[in-house]
Amino acid sequence: MFSEVRVEGLETHDYLDNLRNRERFTEQGDAITFESEVDKVYLSTPTKIAILDHERKRTFVLRKDGLPDAVVWNPWDKKAKAMADFGDEEYKHMLCVEAACIEKPITLKPGEEWRGRQELSAVPSSYCSGQLDPETVLQSG
Numbered sequence: 267m268f269s270e271v272r273v274e275g276l277e278t279h280d281y282l283d284n285l286r287n288r289e290r291f292t293e294q295g296d297a298i299t300f301e302s303e304v305d306k307v308y309l310s311t312p313t314k315i316a317i318l319d320h321e322r323k324r325t326f327v328l329r330k331d332g333l334p335d336a337v338v339w340n341p342w343d344k345k346a347k348a349m350a351d352f353g354d355e356e357y358k359h360m361l362c363v364e365a366a367c368i369e370k371p372i373t374l375k376p377g378e379e380w381r382g383r384q385e386l387s388a389v390p391s392s393y394c395s396g397q398l399d400p401e402t403v404l405q406s407g
């Protein structure tokens with residue numbers, strides 16, 4: 267189930283680990299998979315990030331503008347139980363991947379305007395069928 271979910275596009279990027287006093291690390295290796303609590307702020311991330319759910323044969327693509335960072339969060343079992351507005355088992359069925367602007371916050375003077383945008387799309391499930399080259403997902407569309 268959950269181990270079948272991968273995030274593509276954030277590997278090799280630096281992140282601040284919210285579970286370790288926001289210390290800065292560099293993501294290693296292949297795509298990101300999930301086996302325990304995670305709460306990371308990836309820095310200077312690409313404008314497209316893919317979330318691949320192999321078991322359910324579905325892929326989501328997050329596109330973003332004006333929002334350089336990306337949060338990846340799953341509370342896992344212990345924290346899920348401690349959260350009043352989150353079901354004890356819901357962590358098994360969710361993953362938070364969200365566009366953000368955290369490392370260098372945007373400050374507006376009175377009257378100034380700023381726009382950021384994120385778009386989450388479901389892309390054809392054939393993308394998850396094994397023909398998938400993750401690079402293709404991130405480069406297409």
Ligand SMILES: O=P(O)(O)OC[C@H]1O[C@@H](O)[C@H](O)[C@@H](O)[C@@H]1O
Nearest residue numbers: 284305306337338339341362364
């Ligand atoms: O409880 P909230 O405010 O909805 O936040 C949920 C989570 O949202 C994530 O974006 C944060 O990285 C986590 O640290 C936080 O716990």
